[in-house]
Amino acid sequence: MLRVILSIVLLLAGSAVCRAGDAGKGEDIAIEHCRRCHVIPGQNNMGIGISPSFKAMVQSPAQDWRHKFEIFYALRPHPSFVIIREFRTTPEFPLGITPVIIAVDDLDHLMAYVDQLAQELRK
Numbered sequence: 001m002l003r004v005i006l007s008i009v010l011l012l013a014g015s016a017v018c019r020a021g022d023a024g025k026g027e028d029i030a031i032e033h034c035r036r037c038h039v040i041p042g043q044n045n046m047g048i049g050i051s052p053s054f055k056a057m058v059q060s061p062a063q064d065w066r067h068k069f070e071i072f073y074a075l076r077p078h079p080s081f082v083i084i085r086e087f088r089t090t091p092e093f094p095l096g097i098t099p100v101i102i103a104v105d106d107l108d109h110l111m112a113y114v115d116q117l118a119q120e121l122r123k
């Protein structure tokens, strides 16, 4: 019985670890896909005019910045160029720009990255 409980606990712990996301991978994804428009800390890039920098977003006094990152692909302008592979979302408009194609797991990695950024920058 104890062995059964132990294996369930280990299983749950294992899946929690898998779901947690990897901040390093999240940073790579942000550099590869978000840097085109957003200023990413440590990247010395310019971003495009109206996209908020990641620093400004995670430091925002508004408490909803985290939620916005969780659903960024559904917030304009992203639906017209972000494709989540597993959701098979098709862009709303004919693409004039290179799409951002990411996986569902990448969303967890991105969240781990912005949480880490927030911890570093909100001190």
Ligand code: HEC
Binding pocket: 029, 030, 033, 034, 035, 036, 037, 038, 050, 051, 052, 057, 068, 069, 072, 075, 076, 077, 078, 081, 097, 100, 110
């Ligand atoms: C082609 C340009 C472009 C790319 C690539 C891009 N974004 Fe954005 N993003 C924007 C613009 C422009 C805005 C500002 C929209 C506004 O203020 O209405 C924005 C806003 C946001 C916001 C705030 C949304 C809101 O409504 O306040 C988040 C969060 C965000 N982007 C996350 C990301 C992430 C994560 C990636 C990479 C996976 C990414 N973006 C890639 C252009 C881009």
